[in-house]
Amino acid sequence: MDEFASPLELVRATSPERPVTLARPERLVRSARWFQSNFPGTLLYAVKANPSPWVISGLAAAGVDMFDIASTAEAELVRALAPHATLAYNNPVKSRASIARAYHEFGCRIFALDHIDELAKIEAATNYADDLTLIVRLAVDNAAAALPLAGKFGASIFDAPALLQAARARAARLGVTFHVGSQCMEPSAYAHAMRACSTLIARAGVTVDIVNCGGGFPSLYPGLTPPPLTRYAQAIEAASEEMLVMENAELWCEPGRALVAEAGSVLARIELRKGDALYLNDGAFGNLFDAAHLSWRFPARLIRASEEWQAEEAPFRLFGPTCDSMDAMPGPFPLPADADEGDYIEIGLLGAYGAAMASKFNGFGDADAAIVSDWPWQSIYDEQYAVEWVAASQRKRRGRGAAEAGGR
Ligand SMILES: Cc1ncc(COP(=O)(O)O)c(C=O)c1O
Missing domain, CATH: 2.40.37.10 (Lyase, Ornithine Decarboxylase; Chain A, domain 1)
Incomplete structure (x- = not known):
């Protein structure tokens, strides 16, 4: 280029x-560094948000070594550009051929699912492998998202316990995952989702090795000004401490938007x-x-x-x-x-x-x-943004207080 x-x-x-299309690779490094320093766990990149080679190579060079893929094409792409990266095939519905190629050809061992029949497909397509990490996608509330993704994927509270038990029986490692919806405007949405997962894990009576908080971390668009990202990291860290999972369970996130928007x-x-x-x-x-x-x-x-x-x-x-x-x-x-x-x-x-x-x-x-190489917009990664957001929410609270006092 x-x-x-x-x-x-x-x-x-x-x-x-x-x-x-204009690329600002330095912004990519900046967002990756933020997650690496502030998210209390492991960072994956959701390739679907931007599969451009400069993005995959740029993130790999910045130390991102796990990639959430949705298709065979994304598996091929990541393998070509980041040969040693770990692939997580986190699309809950995949063709048998695609699962088989991911496992046998691309070395993928991590597969998401949200239905018992998908579990049977993964087992058969991997020749009943004993080294699978199975991640059960659970349906969670998407009300806080500017772009809700609910309704398509995620086991319901009725189906989840049996699915977790079935996956536990076949998995070397078991995980849970969810998606709070894209451009999530409320850090507490992650905490609610993690509490809901915890309830289902307890109901299933299984041990869980991985909690993947998915994507949904916001960027800063006009009219869509979310809390600073540190609030999201704090909410997730606090909620993870309360979850009924193994003490050494891994915490993952797999942002797309927040890593590449800027x-x-x-x-x-x-x-x-x-x-x-x-x-x-x-x-x-x-x-x-x-x-x-x-x-x-x-x-x-x-x-x-x-x-x-x-x-x-x-x-x-x-x-x-x-x-x-x-x-x-x-x-x-x-x-x-x-x-x-x-x-x-x-x-x-x-x-x-x-x-x-x-x-x-x-x-x-x-x-x-x-x-x-210029940067003309406001960034969610600027410390100044956090300061301005706190001042604006205090002004809003004071305004609401004055209106309530006036109404009494
Ligand atoms: C499984 C999965 N993970 C992560 C993401 C990335 O979400 P976002 O771009 O909102 O961070 C998506 C987006 O659709 C997804 O389907």
Whole structure:
């Protein structure tokens, strides 16, 4: 990948015709270091969030040596780029052929499941191996997540005890896992989920060697400002001490979003302006899936070679290049009021579920890639963010107190 000091330098040098995904590898190292220093256990990376080779290699170089994979393609990718890494096949539903290749070809010994029939598949496809780590996925509340993932995976409170017993009988090591939902806004959601797991472990009467808290750790999007990540680590550490698991049980987490969101952005060009609507060369079927389908606002800034634009800002809607009316990002995205055709917009925090979601719909979806080294957005990893968040929540509490006192 070519390297530029900033997207502005890239635009001045190349005036790109196609969207450009921008990598900031240094942000990847920063987020990995945060989890390695603050999470009270082992860090896995959920490859699905961004399977780009620079992400896998960058995390491996930063010392991440366990990867949560969802498919054979992800197993191949990680094996090629991080040959000695440990693979955890944590997609609860897999084909028999895929389980067999993971075990026999890629050396994967860790498999998640949430149903008794999947257990039978794993046993058969691994020739009844005696060195399996089986991780039972349990259904937990997703109410605190901006993007709930409940309803598809996870054994219910009715099925979980029998499944835990059956898996215990066949596993060299038994684990439990859950997903509180992506972009989880409440650290206490992890504590609730861990308490629910503990109840089911007690009901099953099994010993558990691993508790995998899954993903869900948030990034910092406009309008979605979560508590500082230290609160999440603290909530998990406190809850883990109360769990009914082996004293030496391992605690894992497998973030996707929080590890990679800040490490990627996209540079898109405005092809037409109609009032407050900007038509871009990237959109819902490219890097901007979440901006369209979830109406999330992402930080955006104008990039114009002359660096001269109106000081006044206006709220814009964005549209992508395809003919589908779902290719619309309502925002609003505040940008200089004179934004127009030929300008570029950098949309940030797209390292997670950005390029990973892109399709070739309507013949679009091809993008170039480059490395940039500036950092224009607020980061959830800045200590200043924690200070500001605490001050804002104190202001909110004082405001609520005053309103209640006034009402009495
Ligand atoms: C099994 C599993 N682990 C981890 C993740 C990563 O979640 P997030 O990106 O919210 O951290 C996902 C996301 O879908 C997942 O399915």
